[in-house]
Every structure is written in structure tokens, then in C-alpha cells.
Amino acid sequence: MAYEKNNNCDECGKELNFPFDTYVCSYEFTFCSECSEKANFICKHCKEELLPHPEGNQSE
Secondary structure, eight states: OOOOOOSBOTTTOOBOOTTTTEEEOTTOOEEEHHHHHHTTTBOTTTOOBOEEOGGGGOOO
């Protein structure tokens, strides 16, 4: 699944170091690591689990 790039956290508006320290749910809501941790890694919009952005986990 290809995710759209979101430059800002959907919760606090902080600029993201995309895709690192970026968490997404299956509906592509995007959160910074701080907001994800505060929400116990559950999206407040859709109640899906927040996972590290897949592009941030790829080795170069």
C-alpha cells in the first residue's frame, strides 16, 4: 500500500521528519512519535493501531 506523504502531525501540527519518527494508521492518519506515544499507539480518529511509517523502516 502506498502512503501519501503528510508533512505535519494530524494531532499537534508539528513538522515531521518524514518518514522517520512518523506513525500511521490504516486510514493514513499521520502522527509524530510523541503524539503516538501519548495515544498509546491508537489512532483517535479511527481507533486503528498506529505503526511506524513503512518507508522509515527500510534500510538503505
